[in-house]
Amino acid sequence: MNKKNYIIFFLFCFILRVPILIIYGDNELQNEWGPLVNNLIQNKTLAILNFGDFYLPNLWMPPIYAYFLYSLSFLFEAVNNYYINFVLIIQCLISSASALIFYKILQNFYSKKISLCGSLIYTCFPLNVYASVQISSITLTMFFSVLFLLCVINIIKFNKYKYLILFSIISGLLILTRREFIIFFIVTNFFLFFFAKINLKKILLVILFTSLTVSPYIIRNYIIFDKIIIQAGFGYNVWKAYNPLAKVEGSTIVSEELKIKINNIEKNKFYRINEDKVYLNQAIAYLLNDPLKYFKLYLLRLFSYYFIDLNSSEPNYYSLFHIFPNIFLSILVILGLFKYNKNSLVLNYLILIFVLYIFIISSFAVLPRYKLYLLPFQIIFSLAYLRKISWYK
Secondary structure (H helix, E strand, O other), X not given: OOHHHHHHHHHHHHHHHHHHHHXXXXXXXXXXXXXXXXXXXXXXOOEEEEEOOEEEEOOOOOHHHHHXXXXXXXXXXXXXXXXXXXXXXXXXHHHHHHHHHHHHHHOOOOOHHHHHHHHHHHHHOHHHHHHOOOOOOHHHHHHHHHHHHHHXXXXXHHOOHHHHHHHHHHHHHHHOXXXXXXXXXXXXXXXXXXXXXXXXXXXXXXXXXXXHHHHHHHHHHHHHHOOOOOOOOHHHHHHHHOOOOOOOOOOOOXXXXXXXXXXXXXXXXXXXXXXXXXXXXXXXXXXXXXXXXXXXXXXXXXXXXXXXXXOOOOOOOOOHHHHHHXXXXXXXXXXXXXXXXXXXXXXXXXXHHHHHHHXXXXXXXXXXXXHHHHHHXXXXXXXXXXXXHOOOO
């Protein structure tokens, strides 16, 4: 595409989202995002909880999306409908930009026509359109994720410093957006070193720039909590996925026994860290008591994450606009994996990350929007099959 066509495609992606924003767009800062942003605005501190006049510094939620929301608040006197709509418009623009980046990724494997087709699938995918008009970090995560993949591809193909530095910065931002991305970052660096033959000096440079990107938040946490930590909440997420009432989406219903333990935690700056330990110990006790039950639950999450959750509590989950594209694409991926170029180092890397996503995300409570993490990989592998059986090249 030339510059003019890029602009037209970008505008198409954005305009597609406008009616969805009007009909389905969020109208408030939901869940933890409200307290985080309001406390940043009013008290100049990133906090969800407060004990009287003491605002507990946040360790629970990844910080990037909270700061993103906060950065958009300066044009408004308070969090109101105008502010929410402004946030969603910016997210729609970011989502549209993600489609352009994804087009650049596809051009590494397919013709311009097929790449455009794949980008249209990506930008029109119902869950992707819907997610962009929700107060959620998923749109920002997807933007960073496709940019991350494009950087990795360019590093493997060209091995230039500018791609390594951009890759490092994006990696740092993703680590501050999704906790589990640390695993993908480590695996990617091992792949670049052992298979793409990127020398150790450049790998160390990547680690250095990534560390510099996350260092302000780590320093903040070290000053407050006297330890090097990016985020607490691992124990809570394990408990949410592995407790007697948990299904695919997990369960947040706290037993009376667990409530007593949580209520006994001292209300100081280490509250979240100690609370997380209580949740983790409880989850371990459940797992050890009935490991077969939770292994079966894990297998159910694997199936539900890849195909469909048969017991979702989300009211709009069973819409054909959600179910049909997901199942159709999931089947095409399996067929496409028999057709892709086995000698392609880049495609082998994408398969590795794709499989890693499935197994890691399925280890915890699976929400419908998490399916979007698989979407770029699914389209790439599906197109490999469609190209083989179609005259459209």
